[in-house]
Amino acid sequence: MVKIVIDPGHEGVENNLDPGAVANGLKEAALTLRIAKYIYDMLNEYEGVQVRLTRTGNQRLTLSQRAKMANDWGADVFISTHINAGKGTGFESYIYNGGVSSQTVALQNVLHNEILAAMRQFGNITDRGKKRANYAVLRETKMPAVLTENLFIDSNDAKLLKNEAFLKAVGEAHARGIAKFLGLPQKSTPSQPQQKSSDGKLYRVQVGAFSDRKNAERLAEELKKKGYPAIIV
Ligand SMILES: [Zn+2]
Numbered sequence: 001m002v003k004i005v006i007d008p009g010h011e012g013v014e015n016n017l018d019p020g021a022v023a024n025g026l027k028e029a030a031l032t033l034r035i036a037k038y039i040y041d042m043l044n045e046y047e048g049v050q051v052r053l054t055r056t057g058n059q060r061l062t063l064s065q066r067a068k069m070a071n072d073w074g075a076d077v078f079i080s081t082h083i084n085a086g087k088g089t090g091f092e093s094y095i096y097n098g099g100v101s102s103q104t105v106a107l108q109n110v111l112h113n114e115i116l117a118a119m120r121q122f123g124n125i126t127d128r129g130k131k132r133a134n135y136a137v138l139r140e141t142k143m144p145a146v147l148t149e150n151l152f153i154d155s156n157d158a159k160l161l162k163n164e165a166f167l168k169a170v171g172e173a174h175a176r177g178i179a180k181f182l183g184l185p186q187k188s189t190p191s192q193p194q195q196k197s198s199d200g201k202l203y204r205v206q207v208g209a210f211s212d213r214k215n216a217e218r219l220a221e222e223l224k225k226k227g228y229p230a231i232i233v
Contacts, residue, residue: 002077002182004043004051005070006174007137008036009082009147012058021085023154026161028083033057034164035081035150038171039178046175046184067140077107077178078145080137083161084152090126091116094147096139097132104144111146111177118173119151122166144181148174 010020010029020028036053043051052073054066070078084092093112095104112130119125128149138145150170151157160166178184220230 002049002184003073003075004049004178004182005054005073005075005078006036006039006043006051007054007066007070007078007080008032009080011055011060014058017058017060021083021153023085024158024162026083026153026158028085028153029058031083031150031153031161031167032081034167035171035174038168039079039081039174042172042175043178045187046179047187049182049184063136064140067137070145071140071142075141075143077182078137078141078143079111079174079178080135080145080147081174082147082149084149084157085154086152087155088128088152089155089157090128091119091151092128092131092149094131094133094135094138094149095145097134098139100132101144104146107144107177107181108146110181111148111174114177114180115148115150115170115173118169119160119166121169122160122163125151 008029009032011017012029012033013019013027018029020032022028033055040051040053043049052069052075054069055061066080067078091112093108093115095108108130116125116127133147135147138147151161153161179186
């Protein structure tokens, strides 16, 4: 099992909690949670993963507590989602500016590219670059950790941040990036209804094996005409 921690930046929108940046009727802590939940949902479509959010709602939580949660659990990947402020525009990602593993650099690369590509489905997005900084959650976590700054809350970028489809696409791009980095297989979705016997076992019937594909296709056609689902493997 691979363990992934998703950290929605800041604390929440209730009184006395840290809301992060606030502008244009938006609060960073609410947006980071939306994105984190989309990441969480999509990661659960992959095999062999366990995902935890550092917070699932409005909650007081220090930066060190977030890192400790990931360290104590033995997480393999840590991702913190944020929204930028300062009237700029575009997307940037961060890893720790001290010693980092090549794995951390690789995670930043794959995530950064995946997220930027998804954002650009919605318009021109400035690539502010793959950056490094001395952020506590990056410094104190022991596993590959990346912090994303998903556009600016106090500029024209806010238009996109008000678009739920955009937040979903950004979340899903995070998940795809993580899955690529970890090489996670997607859960197999049965493309046809499977008939299970009463004891829960699944039986397959094979009617022919051919060295010549044409012969296999001929039999498959014949079976389909008679109303049997037939596949060639
Ligand atoms: Zn922030």
